[in-house]
Amino acid sequence: MQIIVRENNVDQALRALKKKLQREGVYREMRLRQHYEKPSEKRARECAAAISRARKADRKRADRDR
Incomplete structure (x- = not known):
């Protein structure tokens, strides 16, 4: 996964990364794998x-x- 930082705007890049992670289901997967x-x-x-x-x-x- 790759996020491009434009004009040193890290906040916007972080927002884009979080949105991509959520769309991919990474957060849901992490929550399910925290405990057996x-x-x-x-x-x-x-x-x-x-x-x-x-x-x-x-x-x-x-x-x-x-």
């Missing part, structure tokens, strides 16, 4: 995320149909 997660906990978390994604898709579909 049991396989059953991982399955439950992934299942809950799938349910929430499905509910969100249903809400969007319902809004579109109105």
Whole structure:
């Protein structure tokens, strides 16, 4: 990953780096890897995320149909 610093503007470069890291999912990955997660906990978390994604898709579909 490469960030170009233009006109010695380090703050802008840092903002761009953070945005790239967030888009790549690095922060989420770090948070998940901080502590060991049991396989059953991982399955439950992934299942809950799938349910929430499905509910969100249903809400969007319902809004579109109105």
